[in-house]
Amino acid sequence: MITIYYATSTGKTEDIAQRLAKRLGCPVELCDVESLSSAQDFCRANAMICCVPTWNTGADSFRSGTAWDSYVETIPDLNLTDRPVAILGLGDSSTYGEFFCDAMEELHSAFQKAGARMVGAVSTAGYSFTASRSVIQGRFCGLPIDEDSEPDLTDDRLSGWAVQLNREMVALLR
Numbered sequence: 765m766i767t768i769y770y771a772t773s774t775g776k777t778e779d780i781a782q783r784l785a786k787r788l789g790c791p792v793e794l795c796d797v798e799s800l801s802s803a804q805d806f807c808r809a810n811a812m813i814c815c816v817p818t819w820n821t822g823a824d825s826f827r828s829g830t831a832w833d834s835y836v837e838t839i840p841d842l843n844l845t846d847r848p849v850a851i852l853g854l855g856d857s858s859t860y861g862e863f864f865c866d867a868m869e870e871l872h873s874a875f876q877k878a879g880a881r882m883v884g885a886v887s888t889a890g891y892s893f894t895a896s897r898s899v900i901q902g903r904f905c906g907l908p909i910d911e912d913s914e915p916d917l918t919d920d921r922l923s924g925w926a927v928q929l930n931r932e933m934v935a936l937l938r
């Protein structure tokens with residue numbers, strides 16, 4: 765079972781979480797981060813996909829502007845050793861092209877500090893943006909989705925990533 769955690773301000777990240785869930789080749793549970801009572805709740809997932817929009821443009825910390833911001837400081841203290849975790853980000857590469865999906869990196873870093881096994885990095889090819897803190901060693905540390913400026917590319921991006929996760933994450937659960 766994979767748990768897809770999401771937080772949203774205007775509903776787009778929730779919609780994307782649901783669309784991703786339909787594409788994965790294993791049982792999936794959806795969970796709104798708003799409904800959690802503590803960071804410890806993340807420990808019950810066998811594997812997780814964390815879906816995060818970016819709202820706090822250019823911020824060093826608390827970049828999401830959603831319920832994720834309540835947990836970024838405590839996630840590193842969890843024991844998630846070898847737990848598979850993937851990050852998906854929502855942003856706008858046209859209007860916010862210098863800060864594209866910056867919040868992904870903040871979550872990636874937090875889960876990595878907790879010992880999680882980070883999967884799901886993707887190439888920057890096919891994206892038009894100026895800068896992103898979520899590019900690590902030349903690759904996005906998760907899947908960026910742009911429902912504002914490139915919604916027509918979303919289905920293919922989700923389907924391609926689902927295939928990648930079935931290889932990198934679902935295989936680990938068998």
Ligand SMILES: Cc1cc2nc3c(=O)[nH]c(=O)nc-3n(C[C@H](O)[C@H](O)[C@H](O)COP(=O)(O)O)c2cc1C
Binds near residue numbers: 772778817822856857
């Ligand atoms: C005020 C404002 C600030 C934003 N800042 C960023 C940003 O810094 N980087 C980015 O990639 N997208 C940014 N966005 C785009 C949102 O992340 C995008 O619309 C996202 O799909 C919203 O997801 P949600 O509906 O789940 O909250 C911003 C949007 C607004 C309106």
